[in-house]
Amino acid sequence: MEQYSIKEKDFRIESDSIGTREVPKDAYYGVQTLRAVENFKITGLKIHKEFINSLAEIKMASAITNGEVGLLSKNIEKAIVRACDEIVSGALHEEYITDPIQGGAGTSMNMNANEVIANRAIEILGGEKGDYSIVHPNDHVNMGQSTNDVIPTAGKITALRLLPKALNKLKELYEALKAKSEEFDDVIKMGRTQMQDAVPIRLGQEFGAYSAVVNRDIKRIEKSMEVLKVVNMGATAIGTGINADKQYEEKIVPNLNTVTGLNLKQSENLVDGTQNVDGFVEVSSAIKTCAVSLSKIANDLRLMSSGPKTGFGEINLPPKQNGSSIMPGKVNPVIPEVVNQVAFNIIGNDMTITMAAEAGQLELNAFEPVIFYKLFESIETLTNGVDTFINNCILGITANKNRCKDLVENSVGIVTALCPYVGYKESARIAKIAMKTGEPVREIILKLGILDEEQLNEVLDTKAMTEPGISAKQLII
Structure with a gap:
């Protein structure tokens, strides 16, 4: 008898289309969230905090819209809005316990939000968590919406x-x-x-x-x-807007913009x-x-x-x-x-x-x-x-800087700058000699008498090589 008393104190009984389950009495989440936790132990992580806030903003905008079109009583609307506002401010994030990777197209994440918001709204209205006759996760928090x-x-x-x-x-x-x-x-x-x-x-x-x-x-x-x-x-379930009031469909996005600032x-x-x-x-x-x-x-x-x-x-x-x-x-x-x-x-x-x-x-x-x-x-x-x-x-x-300069001056690559002046074939010959002997390109050109020192200084100006343009008057080929 004592055991039953402790269990009764620590848990509440909730039901869904699958059956009944014991839910921790102090939990803001409900039976559908609990089933998701059991089914989807995938990453060991929780859904992103900004995603939690985004869900709360959507639920807030939906409650405001359903209130405007007369489908949601003012006291329930205000309670849902207040609960959502608290969540956006950082409250109850620990109650979002579903894994980010889950089957069901996100129904578990949506229901986690619906249940947390509903139970907080119930408290605001003076009830006890789990008394969905006051605020229902599906009928009130999810009104005019679908996971989809x-x-x-x-x-x-x-x-x-x-x-x-x-x-x-x-x-x-x-x-x-x-x-x-x-x-x-x-x-x-x-x-x-x-x-x-x-x-x-x-x-x-x-x-x-x-x-x-x-x-x-x-x-x-x-x-x-x-x-x-x-x-x-x-859109609700598939884009046809089933179960959503026509006025809701017209007002929901403008209201969501007011809530989000987007x-x-x-x-x-x-x-x-x-x-x-x-x-x-x-x-x-x-x-x-x-x-x-x-x-x-x-x-x-x-x-x-x-x-x-x-x-x-x-x-x-x-x-x-x-x-x-x-x-x-x-x-x-x-x-x-x-x-x-x-x-x-x-x-x-x-x-x-x-x-x-x-x-x-x-x-x-x-x-x-x-x-x-x-x-x-x-x-x-x-x-x-x-x-x-x-x-x-x-x-x-x-x-x-000095290392860069040495690598340039000792590279065969600078021979490319010679092509407009002595031609590709002659430039290739100089490159082969440099590769074979290890001599700098400058010394080979001077030794072979292909260009004089003044010409060579201008042709092999490494900074000039980094910009387009050659002097036509100096072309030899």
Whole structure:
């Protein structure tokens, strides 16, 4: 008898279409959330806090809209709005316990929100958690909605909230690279193609190219964000708006804009807006493209700093930690390495998002949970990766100007500048001699009497080689 008394005190009984379950008495979540926890022990993580807030904002806007059209009593509307406002302020986040990867197209996440909001609203109205005769998770909190319009809309709002942080970091990176391009403008180094000496280039030009691609990535991501502003609220189950009042359908997005401060638009075709998740693919693709750009930059920095005595050694990366547990004094390019790994992860996430989007069938894509899990991860790891790239690497890079100069002057690659003056065949002959004997190109030309010293000084001006233009009056061929 005593055992039963303790159980009765600690649990409440809730029921759903599957049957009845004991739910912890103090829990704000309910039976459907509990079943999801039992069914989907996948990542061991919780859904993103911004996604929790986005769900609460949607539920708030829906309650306001249903109140406006006369379908929800004012006391219930106010209680739901207050509960949602508390959640957006950070309360009750610990009650969202479903795994971010789950079956059911996100129904478990939606019901977790419905149950938490309903039980908090019940408390606000003076009732006890679990008394759904006061506020019901489905009939009141989910009124006029479906998982199939709530979840994709919450995903879009969350991404719209996360992406500006990533963009701000990318803009910082752009400025840092641009500053380095100016700092290194007088550093002449050897350009390389296919890992072989090519022709001279200024280190500043290389960093200028890095800033240019980052700027392009910023614009690409900004453009992709526009597709996230188109939401399918009012679509309910499959885009036909079943169980949603006509006025609700017209008012929900404007009210959601008031709540969120975002410039959202309702999909022109709600069936299309419910069936297809191509917008998330577009955004993920833009993020992936940016990750590819950053990884290429990181690769270049690792190469240019390699050695430092037996490699290129053209630049120095700021030393951040010991590079070996066995080799004293070794320092590794750990920040570019972590940027590479962030990129690998984002590229893999993009493939997951692509396949999940492709796997949608008929009127719904059931795989939105994994799309959001991977998309949010990509955005946040990009943000954090760029932050450490800037502060722990880019800002502290220095150039080994003399080393760069020596490599240029002793490279056969400068022979390319001779082509307009002595022709390709003669230039190739000089290159072969230099490769065979190890003599500098300059000395070979003077020894063979191909050009005099005055001509040669102008032709082999390494800075001039980094800009277009030759003097027609000096052409010999």
